[in-house]
Amino acid sequence: MSHAAMMALMAISPLILVCLTVIVVMLSIAWKRNHTLNAIVTAVGLNVALLALLFGWSLGPVDVTSVLVVDDLSRFGAVLVLMSTLACVTLAHHYLEGYEGPRDEFYLLLLSAAAGGLVLVSARHMTTLFFGIELLSMPLFGMLAYTFRDRGALESGIKYMVLSAAATAFLLFGMALLYAVTGTLDFAELGEALSVSGNDPWLLAGAGMLLVGLAFKLSIVPFHLWTPDVYQGGPGPATTFLATASKVAVFLVLLRLFQSTLAFHENWWHDLLAVIAVITMLVGNLLALTQNDLKRLLGYSSIAHFGYLLVALVVNEGLAVETVGVYLVTYVLTTLGAFGVVTLVSSPYVATGGTADASPLHHYRGLFWRRPYLTAVMTVSMLSLAGIPFTAGFIGKFYIIAVGVEAHRWWLVGSVVVGSAIGLYYYLRVMVTLFLHEPGMQRRDARHDWAERAGGMVVLGVATLIILLGLYPTPMIDWVSWVAGS
């Protein structure tokens, strides 16, 4: 085997390991249906993949065939995807204990989706982009509708599937148009073609459709309509994965597109994107205001957060890549914290026929007086989502505002401020609900031993990390700026 092939194999080994784990888990299920065993095998596989990823870091950028590239950015993305998948595994184990149907297949789906995420962050060709997105989405349909006897979960799965299919159609059509005009599907070559004949209407239409497809996955307004329903209905661990790993992977591929291909040289592209960013932040925040359902609220809040993230893409120079990196790290941590608590409170699964999870806000009323540490996690997550100092979320918001100020994009910065001010209202509402005490309310509780379980420990660790990174963000900033700089 040649040296280059060896290097490529080593660079791509995390993906290979995750795929191997899929097969191992499948065989293990065939051998014996042992829920805990399968969860452990999954977690071990993910950890080995993570180790391989860290050891592979010293290799530097490696081209794995002409369609995949493993560089610092893709490794960064892979770390986030694997970490969030790990958190989902631990949460899922706790959650599924109460599920009476087959439990083990959930891990198969989860691992496959993670593999899709890994492909996506390394994609530098339209084929891998498409392959990654589909591999990421297909298992998600199954995960979202996993507890299919509940109407909410089934609805959420089907909704996501149907709308995803529409988005895929856009994506494919866009690619086809791009190919028809330029004759290539490679990001870098497409970029050259765009800079030469940027105003060709077919080319623009193709790029536009491509963006629509990706915007759907990121639930950017006006392609956000699926988000609240899917978030609300899906089982906790599946929604957690959707909100973290899936979005991170898609956003990173979008970033890569912007860096190499669609570095649209026309100003109006940027202005259009800026308008979309503003609308996304405002709509996400405004629609979240009146929600009485925590998971829906988090869905709308994620829309707003991707609106903030778009600011970095609009600017696309200076601190932009670093901003995306820092913001994604803080976003993933915070979202894991928030959804982790929701999942823990909803664990173990209890069939209700409707929406199984503890998602109505009044379930959380007075949680502090029953589960103080769990509430502390939720409070920290809410503060971090709102971007309050001494939480990781503030560092993310600081970067977003900094990148906007640096590029003198005052309208964008202004909208971030307005969006945050609106956002505060509902984050505070959630927070204060946790502390109110009204006896006689309908309650839902985490189990007494939640903190001793893997899921509980993960959630506590996440909250600690949010605080630590808020107090001393230097390690994270150094890491991300190194990733962005190289």
Add this chain to the structure above:
Amino acid sequence: MTLVWLILIPFIGGLLCWQAERFGDRAPRWIALGTMLLELVMVLGLWVSSDFSLPAQGATNAWTLEWQADWIPRFGIQVHLAIDGLSLLMIALTGLLGAMAVVCSWKEIVRRVGFFHLNLLWILGGVVGVFLAIDLFLFFLFWEMMLVPMYFLIALWGHSGSQGSSRIGAATKFFIYTQASGLLMLIAILGLVFAHHAATGDYTFAYADLLNTPLSETTAWWLMLGFFVAFAVKLPVVPLHGWLPDAHAQAPTAGSVDLAGILLKTAAYGMLRFALPLFPEASQAFAPVAMTLGLIGIFYGAILACGQRDLKRLIAYTSISHMGFVLIGIYAGTELALQGVVALMVAHAFSAAGLFILSGQLYERLHTRDMRQMGGLWGRIRGLPGFALVFVAASLGLPGTANFVGEFMVMFGAFGVAPWVVVIASAGLILAAVYSLFIMQRVYYGPPAEETPLAGLDRRETVLLFGIVALVVFFGIYPQPLLDTSAGAMQVVQHSVQQAGAMMGGSQ
């Protein structure tokens, strides 16, 4: 390290209080009181042991103590703390009022005592951080961070409003107002940092470095506005004051004491420390607007105070009126006026805290703050009305109280710069007398609603009130220690204002 400990002590004390709740209700109270007294003793020790009469050389700050450590080297952000006369006075005030807040909620707060004191102490820790930080990033962090425990304080232990407005609504309003305006300040800070980066190629958030950033006139103007709006919301300046009456009306007594006594002062401190020295020319140009806003505040606050039925809302509006004087003093920029501002801030902290504590005590006895249900209390409560008279007198600026010294110095100092503003402002003093007499008349005189006597002051309350009265009178008669301490810091501010004035005069 002393400075770091000054910040850490309240935070650690807060955590201890929270955990001490398992040993009963009394433990958190004593721990909180001990924490605040320790803080106070440390500051007073610092006060006694250092020399603040340092003549300020030029426009550079002469810090008495400084402490720094690298924090986020990527942007040149440091944990940089420093203390001078102004910050020392403010921290001493924080310690004192913090202890009072603990004492005055001794009987008022009966539920979740540990968590209450955690929030109370964390507010104070944040405030101390604001007064000590001279790295702009760190300053902003503390500025925003102290809102969270304040939010909880109002939302969880507040009273339901007299007109059915909810305490959670009030807390949310307070939070959104201050947080949103704080983000404007963050934008201004970042604008300043990037301007400095463009000029020198270095990222830095250090106060001393940013002081000399070359800025174009329009940039400086916008950045100054960013800072001003953030401080104006907190002070509050009139069009941005909407959160204050609600927050005060719903907050528990300790919350009101902190809010009026210390939190409002962080805004004035911010103007003195950051807004004026960082943008002297722009501030100079903005001064007429600011003074006009101050005037509007004086009259608006006083007139609305006259029409209130809720005792705490009334006191809240008088705060707006008093802060109008502070604003005029700050933007007058003469040394006398600036010194007056310091004296007035200290005096107002005492008188407002006294009035809020009294209204809290009335509430404990009458279970209402509606003044229509009061009246004739002079004969029904032993001791309390007498103290009320003293604080009301202080609030209207009667000679012999510290408030008189402050207001007088502000007006005297501002007269040379803006005579008409002073003339109009002094008419506001008459309104002050009107609302002060309203308080006395409606609450303590007139026909009593009932004849049954109410519980008199117990020892805790008496000692607390006597302490405040003593301070009000002491600084009214002998304000020199205050003025000596802050002289150096105020000279620096005055110097930068003067320089800007000279430059603008030269360019015209």
